[in-house]
Amino acid sequence: MNTLILRTVAPFLTALMLLFSVFVLLRGHNEPGGGFIGGLIAASALAIYGIAFGVSAVRRAIRFHPMAIAGSGLLLATLSGLISILSGVPFMTGLWVYPVIFEVEVPLSTVMSFDIGVYLVVVGAITSIALALEQNEGES
Amino acid sequence: MAANAPALTFFALFLPFIAAVFAPVLTRLLGDRAAFVLSLAPALAFAHFCTFLPEIAGGEVVTGGYAWAPSFNLSFSWFLDGLSLTFALLITGIGTLIVVYSGGYMKGHEGQGRFLAFMLAFMGAMLGLVVSDSFLMLFVYWELTSITSFLLIGFDHEREAARRAALQALVVTGGGGLCLLAGLVFLWNITGVTQLSLLVHLGDGLRQSPFYLATLLLVLGGAFTKSAQFPFHFWLPNAMEAPTPVSAYLHSATMVKAGVYLLMRLNPVMGNTPAWEILLPFFGGITLIAGSFLAVRQTDLKLMLAYTTMASLGLLTMLTGFGSAHAVEAAVLYLVAHSLFKGALFMVAGTVDHEAGTRDVTKLGGLRAAMPITFGAALLAALSMGGLPLFFGFLAKEEIYAALAAGNPRAVFFTGLAVIGNALMFAVAFAIALKPFVGPHVETPKHAHEGPVTLWLGPVVLSVLGLLAALFSGIAHRYVSSPMASAITDQKIVIDMSTMPHLGLPLLLSVITVLLGALAFWRLTELRAFMGRALESLGPGPDRGFDHFVSGLVRVSGVVTRLIQPGRLEIYITATFILLAVTLLVPPFVFGELPGFPTWPATILVQEAAFFAIAVIGLVAVLRAKDRLTAIVSLGIQGFAVAVIFLLFGAPDLSFTQFMVETLSVVILALVMTRLRLSPRDHRPLAQKLFDAMVAIACGLGFTLLLMKSTQAPFDTLLTDFFNAYSKTVAHGANVVNVIIVDFRGTDTLGEIAVVMVTGLAVLALIRVRAGKRAGSGEGQ
Numbered sequence: 045m046n047t048l049i050l051r052t053v054a055p056f057l058t059a060l061m062l063l064f065s066v067f068v069l070l071r072g073h074n075e076p077g078g079g080f081i082g083g084l085i086a087a088s089a090l091a092i093y094g095i096a097f098g099v100s101a102v103r104r105a106i107r108f109h110p111m112a113i114a115g116s117g118l119l120l121a122t123l124s125g126l127i128s129i130l131s132g133v134p135f136m137t138g139l140w141v142y143p144v145i146f147e148v149e150v151p152l153s154t155v156m157s158f159d160i161g162v163y164l165v166v167v168g169a170i171t172s173i174a175l176a177l178e179q180n181e182g183e184s
Numbered sequence: 185m186a187a188n189a190p191a192l193t194f195f196a197l198f199l200p201f202i203a204a205v206f207a208p209v210l211t212r213l214l215g216d217r218a219a220f221v222l223s224l225a226p227a228l229a230f231a232h233f234c235t236f237l238p239e240i241a242g243g244e245v246v247t248g249g250y251a252w253a254p255s256f257n258l259s260f261s262w263f264l265d266g267l268s269l270t271f272a273l274l275i276t277g278i279g280t281l282i283v284v285y286s287g288g289y290m291k292g293h294e295g296q297g298r299f300l301a302f303m304l305a306f307m308g309a310m311l312g313l314v315v316s317d318s319f320l321m322l323f324v325y326w327e328l329t330s331i332t333s334f335l336l337i338g339f340d341h342e343r344e345a346a347r348r349a350a351l352q353a354l355v356v357t358g359g360g361g362l363c364l365l366a367g368l369v370f371l372w373n374i375t376g377v378t379q380l381s382l383l384v385h386l387g388d389g390l391r392q393s394p395f396y397l398a399t400l401l402l403v404l405g406g407a408f409t410k411s412a413q414f415p416f417h418f419w420l421p422n423a424m425e426a427p428t429p430v431s432a433y434l435h436s437a438t439m440v441k442a443g444v445y446l447l448m449r450l451n452p453v454m455g456n457t458p459a460w461e462i463l464l465p466f467f468g469g470i471t472l473i474a475g476s477f478l479a480v481r482q483t484d485l486k487l488m489l490a491y492t493t494m495a496s497l498g499l500l501t502m503l504t505g506f507g508s509a510h511a512v513e514a515a516v517l518y519l520v521a522h523s524l525f526k527g528a529l530f531m532v533a534g535t536v537d538h539e540a541g542t543r544d545v546t547k548l549g550g551l552r553a554a555m556p557i558t559f560g561a562a563l564l565a566a567l568s569m570g571g572l573p574l575f576f577g578f579l580a581k582e583e584i585y586a587a588l589a590a591g592n593p594r595a596v597f598f599t600g601l602a603v604i605g606n607a608l609m610f611a612v613a614f615a616i617a618l619k620p621f622v623g624p625h626v627e628t629p630k631h632a633h634e635g636p637v638t639l640w641l642g643p644v645v646l647s648v649l650g651l652l653a654a655l656f657s658g659i660a661h662r663y664v665s666s667p668m669a670s671a672i673t674d675q676k677i678v679i680d681m682s683t684m685p686h687l688g689l690p691l692l693l694s695v696i697t698v699l700l701g702a703l704a705f706w707r708l709t710e711l712r713a714f715m716g717r718a719l720e721s722l723g724p725g726p727d728r729g730f731d732h733f734v735s736g737l738v739r740v741s742g743v744v745t746r747l748i749q750p751g752r753l754e755i756y757i758t759a760t761f762i763l764l765a766v767t768l769l770v771p772p773f774v775f776g777e778l779p780g781f782p783t784w785p786a787t788i789l790v791q792e793a794a795f796f797a798i799a800v801i802g803l804v805a806v807l808r809a810k811d812r813l814t815a816i817v818s819l820g821i822q823g824f825a826v827a828v829i830f831l832l833f834g835a836p837d838l839s840f841t842q843f844m845v846e847t848l849s850v851v852i853l854a855l856v857m858t859r860l861r862l863s864p865r866d867h868r869p870l871a872q873k874l875f876d877a878m879v880a881i882a883c884g885l886g887f888t889l890l891l892m893k894s895t896q897a898p899f900d901t902l903l904t905d906f907f908n909a910y911s912k913t914v915a916h917g918a919n920v921v922n923v924i925i926v927d928f929r930g931t932d933t934l935g936e937i938a939v940v941m942v943t944g945l946a947v948l949a950l951i952r953v954r955a956g957k958r959a960g961s962g963e964g965q
Contacts, residue, residue: 074918076836084844114941136930159926165937169944176951177855
């Protein structure tokens with residue numbers, strides 16, 4: 045599968061898909077999309093990169109162990125749920141803030157950070173499975 | 185009381201645990217001196233509980249606590265009356281001395297920090313147990329004492345015997361804890377309360393309940409295992425594998441007394457019935473006699489003490505269940521006396537072992553010159569244990585005989601048991617206190633000399649307390665014994681037993697006991713040999729039975745596991761799908777809930793028909809595929825077609841996810857295929873294929889029927905309306921699906937992503953194990 049065409053296209057494709065996955069993640073609250081789907085797209089992107097350049101290239105590119113990414117996602121999601129306890133409302137209550145950045149009102153919420161956590165868990169878990177399977181014996 | 189007393193009590197209850205957390209670090213920083221610092225924790229708790237003494241002596245009870253799960257009527261609440269306060273004082277007071285003693289005993293041991301941590305954690309568990317008000321808290325602490333004592337007994341974990349003893353104690357007392365849990369649930373169901381303090385006045389209803397006997401047996405299952413009553417006694421002597429400070433603490437005032445505590449606590453509620461007054465004295469009596477005879481047989485100082493502990497616990501159980509206020513008074517006095525002298529004697533045994541290098545009583549002698557302080561402490565403790573005048577043990581024994589000695593045959597019988605047991609314990613007490621110290625000097629493995637202050641402080645304080653408590657018995661009774669006996673009997677009791685001997689039957693029985701004991705002490709060697717022969721003729725005891733039980737359990741679970749977990753994926757999958765088909769197909773047929781024949785839609789759009797056709801083509805391709813890889817890719821065709829159908833019918837989120845899942849599952853399955861090097865083709869025989877096809881078709885049929893039925897049922901739009909109405913206004917999101925996932929049902933999602941994460945880890949581990957094996961075998965070739 046390691047053809048010249050794939051190797052040429054793969055970086056662009058991966059970058060586009062990752063960008064798209066973030067787009068899907070962020071728009072999820074109002075239109076089709078969300079953390080699960082975004083995570084799946086990002087995992088596919090990394091799979092393509094892996095098919096083209098090999099496992100160690102992917103591992104170098106993402107810097108962290110995919111399981112660490114998944115773990116940080118789970119942590120982020122849990123913390124997003126816990127913030128509401130500090131504000132005296134039940135666990136997992138969505139809290140919203142509306143800061144104005146460059147004259148644009150940007151709605152931010154614990155719901156969003158929770159969704160980002162979901163995204164990271166899905167990317168991390170699936171990528172780590174895919175990479176482990178893709179890895180040839182001998183590579184570490 | 186100050187207003188912040190509840191918070192202080194809460195802190196006092198957790199102080200040992202806090203100290204346990206810091207024990208390893210402190211030991212690393214301060215070395216052997218850490219024990220002094222750590223002993224402050226139980227000492228402070230002791231001081232705090234002392235402040236309750238006047239209040240409790242005045243007949244009040246102190247309760248406090250915090251709501252835990254109010255919706256389940258659960259609270260973290262404590263309850264201090266005469267009974268729990270006495271226990272709390274014994275636990276923290278003796279605990280302080282034990283921590284100091286441990287510092288001396290474990291001096292230079294590399295595991296000292298760990299040891300102190302376990303010890304303090306155990307102390308916290310024990311303290312929580314005796315002050316617990318809510319049932320659940322009682323159970324949690326009860327099991328916590330089992331677990332921490334497992335760690336303590338198995339401290340020397342490199343020795344097989346220590347590991348076995350620890351496991352045995354855990355299995356016996358932990359199993360008993362499960363009995364107790366069931367008993368507590370019964371109590372809860374019968375009375376409707378979850379707090380011990382509320383239980384006290386509900387005794388009548390409980391005693392008349394048809395489940396009374398079952399409840400009693402379950403509770404006794406917990407108490408008897410913990411307090412090492414026959415036939416569960418065997419774990420106690422085995423637990424002597426632990427370092428001596430552990431034995432001194434667990435078997436004087438704490439662990440084994442937890443069962444006695446429970447019996448005393450439940451006495452006003454469950455006592456005063458024939459079952460209670462038969463079972464308790466009967467098993468207590470057997471334990472008393474068995475323990476005292478077994479003690480005589482031993483030559484190891486610690487084992488002698490261990491068996492007398494068992495005997496003492498039997499005596500306490502017997503007295504608690506005897507059924508009179510006098511007997512309860514006797515139990516109270518004996519419990520306090522026993523905690524003091526047994527703690528002291530165990531520590532003496534440890535010191536002798538530490539300084540002389542052996543604790544075999546036949547290899548020790550003439551240490552009085554080398555270890556005068558230890559000798560003095562041992563002598564004082566033995567005088568109390570032997571029940572001689574001027575000591576607290578004497579008061580206890582007088583009260584025992586006063587309580588038991590009545591005219592009826594039952595009383596005569598149990599008095600006889602008590603006299604024999606006490607006489608033998610008298611002999612053992614003096615064997616421990618005199619044999620190693622008097623007589624001609626015997627050469628010991630180590631050159632013996634007096635231990636440091638840490639080693640003799642504990643025994644001296646405890647044994648002197650045994651004397652002082654008797655000399656100033658008025659104070660001891662006013663603050664400790666009387667409130668405790670009042671709590672156990674739920675009526676006002678004033679104990680006035682003093683150390684002045686009164687002429688009468690009890691004194692006569694005491695004299696007989698001492699004479700018999702002296703005789704046994706004088707002919708101890710012959711008695712020991714005789715007991716050894718007698719026991720050998722009896723054959724193996726319950727200790728061996730435990731081994732058989734455990735190995736039998738392992739065998740049975742091995743057989744069961746091989747039966748239900750054969751390890752072949754095909755069998756698991758077949759079983760899963762057969763069960764699925766049965767679940768889907770049986771209910772509609774049995775309950776006549778089959779769907780009606782669907783109406784054919786009036787118009788079918790061309791694109792819809794086209795994608796249905798593609799899905800069917802995908803299926804045909806799967807069935808006709810020559811090798812597995814083709815089959816996987818063909819399955820993808822079908823999946824994509826379904827995703828498009830979702831899209832056509834207005835479920836973009838679902839369709840989107842389906843696309844991604846299909847893509848990734850094809851990629852991952854293909855990777856698995858190349859990785860596992862399965863044979864590329866399907867080699868199942870025809871019969872197997874037909875069977876599998878049947879299962880598959882049954883599942884498909886079941887799902888089809890289920891889906892048809894659910895679309896034909898009138899659609900309840902309650903949830904849809906709710907989400908449509910509130911998604912934007914409450915959760916600020918227009919995409920209802922995503923709002924449900926991340927907001928309305930966010931906790932579910934949190935659980936799901938945790939599952940995803942764990943699955944990822946598990947898959948990773950499996951792949952690694954496989955790779956590791958292959959690498960390993962590669963090296964071998």
